[in-house]
Amino acid sequence: MRDIHHFIGGKPFESQSGRFSDVFDPNTGDVQARVSLASQQDVMVAVASAKAAFEDWSLTNPQRRARVMFEFKRLLENNITELAELLSCEHGKVVADSKGDIQRGIDVVEFACGIPHLQKGEYTQDAGPGIDVYSMRQALGVTVGITPFNFPAMIPCWMGAVSVACGNTFILKPSEKDPSVPLRLAELMLEAGAPEGVFNCLNGDKLAVDALLTHADVKAISFVGSSDIAQYVYATGTAHGKRVQAMGGAKNHGIIMPDADMDQVVKDIVGAAYGSAGERCMALPVAVPVGQKTADAFIERMLDAAKELRVGVSTDSEAHFAPVVSAAHKHKIESYIQMGVDEGAELKLDGRGLKLQGHENGFFIGPSLFDYVKPDMQSYKEEIFGPVLQIVRAETLEEATALATNHQYGNGVAIFTRSGRIARDFAAKVQVGMVGINVPIPVPVSYHSFGGWKRSAFGDVNQHGPEGVRFWTKVKTITQRWPEGDIADQAFIIPTMQ
Numbered sequence: 001m002r003d004i005h006h007f008i009g010g011k012p013f014e015s016q017s018g019r020f021s022d023v024f025d026p027n028t029g030d031v032q033a034r035v036s037l038a039s040q041q042d043v044m045v046a047v048a049s050a051k052a053a054f055e056d057w058s059l060t061n062p063q064r065r066a067r068v069m070f071e072f073k074r075l076l077e078n079n080i081t082e083l084a085e086l087l088s089c090e091h092g093k094v095v096a097d098s099k100g101d102i103q104r105g106i107d108v109v110e111f112a113c114g115i116p117h118l119q120k121g122e123y124t125q126d127a128g129p130g131i132d133v134y135s136m137r138q139a140l141g142v143t144v145g146i147t148p149f150n151f152p153a154m155i156p157c158w159m160g161a162v163s164v165a166c167g168n169t170f171i172l173k174p175s176e177k178d179p180s181v182p183l184r185l186a187e188l189m190l191e192a193g194a195p196e197g198v199f200n201c202l203n204g205d206k207l208a209v210d211a212l213l214t215h216a217d218v219k220a221i222s223f224v225g226s227s228d229i230a231q232y233v234y235a236t237g238t239a240h241g242k243r244v245q246a247m248g249g250a251k252n253h254g255i256i257m258p259d260a261d262m263d264q265v266v267k268d269i270v271g272a273a274y275g276s277a278g279e280r281c282m283a284l285p286v287a288v289p290v291g292q293k294t295a296d297a298f299i300e301r302m303l304d305a306a307k308e309l310r311v312g313v314s315t316d317s318e319a320h321f322a323p324v325v326s327a328a329h330k331h332k333i334e335s336y337i338q339m340g341v342d343e344g345a346e347l348k349l350d351g352r353g354l355k356l357q358g359h360e361n362g363f364f365i366g367p368s369l370f371d372y373v374k375p376d377m378q379s380y381k382e383e384i385f386g387p388v389l390q391i392v393r394a395e396t397l398e399e400a401t402a403l404a405t406n407h408q409y410g411n412g413v414a415i416f417t418r419s420g421r422i423a424r425d426f427a428a429k430v431q432v433g434m435v436g437i438n439v440p441i442p443v444p445v446s447y448h449s450f451g452g453w454k455r456s457a458f459g460d461v462n463q464h465g466p467e468g469v470r471f472w473t474k475v476k477t478i479t480q481r482w483p484e485g486d487i488a489d490q491a492f493i494i495p496t497m498q
C-alpha cells in the first residue's frame with residue numbers, strides 16, 4: 001500500500017499523526033493508496049516553514065519570480081501525460097479531460113509569468129506642490145489554498161501560481177480524494193526554482209483546515225468546494241482577521257430560445273451536462289427550453305444524444321465520461337435521482353445500475369435525463385454534481401431568466417439564441433457571475449477572472465486575472481515631498497492639495 005504524505009520546506013514530510021484516509025481507484029473501486037491527514041503539529045511545521053521563506057521570496061525581484069513561473073510552466077507541459085494519468089486514476093475522469101484540467105492550470109501559470117507588469121503600482125507626479133503620490137502592491141505573507149477534488153491541477157494553480165508569483169509563500173491543502181497531482185505540483189515548483197518553503201503541500205481534513213483558518217501567521221485563504229463548507233471557511237477565516245475568498249457549489253442553467261440552432265445546442269449541452277460525469281462547477285445540469293415547440297424538439301434530440309453516450313474507464317479514449325469519484329458520491333447522485341422521481345419529475349433516462357464488465361465495483365453511473373422538473377422540487381434546488389440533466393420548461397424568456405436569477409447558486413449560466421439583442425439584454429439582467437452566449441461552459445480565460453454570485457462565492461474578489469493579483473496583494477500608498485529652504489508652518493487643518 002502506497003502512503004502519500006506532505007511536502008514541506010522543499011522536502012517530503014512524513015506525518016506522525018497516525019491518521020489516514022483511503023484513496024480509491026474509481027475505475028475498480030479498490031483502495032490504491034492512503035493519504036496522511038495532518039495533525040495540528042504538522043500545520044505548525046508547514047506554517048513555520050512558509051513563514052521562514054517569506055522575507056527572501058517577497059524581496060526577490062518580480063522578474064526572477066516570473067522566471068520561476070516560466071520554468072514551472074515548461075515542467076507542467078513536459079510532464080502533462082504523466083500528470084494526466086495520475087490525475088485520472090484518482091479522480092476517475094477520462095485522461096483527455098485530465099489534460100484539459102492541467103492545461104487550464106498551465107494557462108494561469110502563463111498569466112502569472114506576467115507578474116512584473118501585473119504587480120506594478122501607480123504614480124502621480126505633483127499631486128500637490130512638490131508632492132508625489134505612489135502606490136505599491138505588496139505580498140501578504142503566508143497564504144493558503146484549500147481545494148476540491150474535481151480539478152486537482154487547475155484550481156491549485158489558480159491559487160498557488162498567482163499567490164507565489166506575487167511574492168507570497170503558499171500552503172496547498174488539497175482534497176484528500178485525489179492528493180497525488182497537488183503533491184507533484186509542489187515538487188515541480190521547487191524544481192522550477194522556487195526556494196524551499198515557498199510552495200508547500202499539506203494533506204488533511206477538517207482538522208488541518210481549522211488549524212489553518214485560526215493560525216495567527218496565515219494572512220489569506222482561498223477556498224473552493226461545496227457551499228456550506230465555503231461559508232464556514234469564509235466566516236471562520238474572516239473572524240480570525242484573514243482575507244478570504246471562498247467559492248462554493250453551483251447549479252448552472254442553459255436557456256434555449258426558439259431561434260437557437262438546435263443541432264448545435266444539443267451538441268453543446270450533452271457535453272456540458274455529462275462531461276466529467278457532471279462533476280464540474282461549470283457543468284450545465286439544468287436545461288430551460290423556452291416554449292412548448294422548443295422543449296419538444298430539444299428533448300427528443302437530447303434523449304437520443306444521451307442514449308448514445310459511452311461510459312468507460314478513464315483510460316478508454318472512446319469514452320465520453322468515466323466513473324464518479326467515490327462510492328459515497330455515487331450513492332448521493334442515485335438518491336437525488338430517486339428524489340426527482342418521488343417529487344414527480346419524469347425520468348426519461350435512468351443511469352442507475354450501470355455495471356461495466358470487468359469493473360463491476362467501479363463507481364460508474366450512466367447518464368440520466370429528467371423532464372418536467374419544477375422549481376419547487378428539492379432535487380432542482382440542490383446541486384447533484386453528477387451525470388443528471390434536468391429540464392425545466394419555461395413559457396417566456398423572462399420566466400427562464402428568473403429561474404437562474406432566483407436560484408440559490410449563481411455560478412454560470414448560458415443562453416442559446418441567434419438574437420444579439422436578446423443575448424445582450426439577458427447578459428445585463430441575469431443575476432449570475434459568469435454568462436455564456438452560445439457558449440455552454442463559460443469559464444473565463446486565465447487573464448480574466450473566475451467567480452460566481454450568491455451561494456456560489458463568499459467574499460468579493462474573484463480567482464485569477466487582475467482580481468487574483470488584487471486578492472494576493474495589499475496596497476500601500478506613499479505620499480512624499482522633499483522640502484527645501486524654509487521650514488513650513490505648523491498645520492492644524494487636514495492637508496488638502498488646493
Ligand code: NAD
Nearest residue numbers: 147148149174175205206209225226229247248249250281
Ligand atoms: P468539499 O466541500 O467536500 O471539499 C473541499 C475542501 O474542503 C477539501 O479540501 C476538503 O478536505 C475540505 N473540507 C471538507 N469538509 C470540510 C469541513 N467539514 N471543514 C473544513 N474543511 C472541509 O468539496 P468537494 O466535494 O471536494 O468538491 C466539489 C464541490 O466543489 C462542489 O460543490 C462544486 O460545485 C464545488 N466547486 C466549486 C467551484 C467554484 O469555483 N465555484 C469549482 C470547483 C468545485
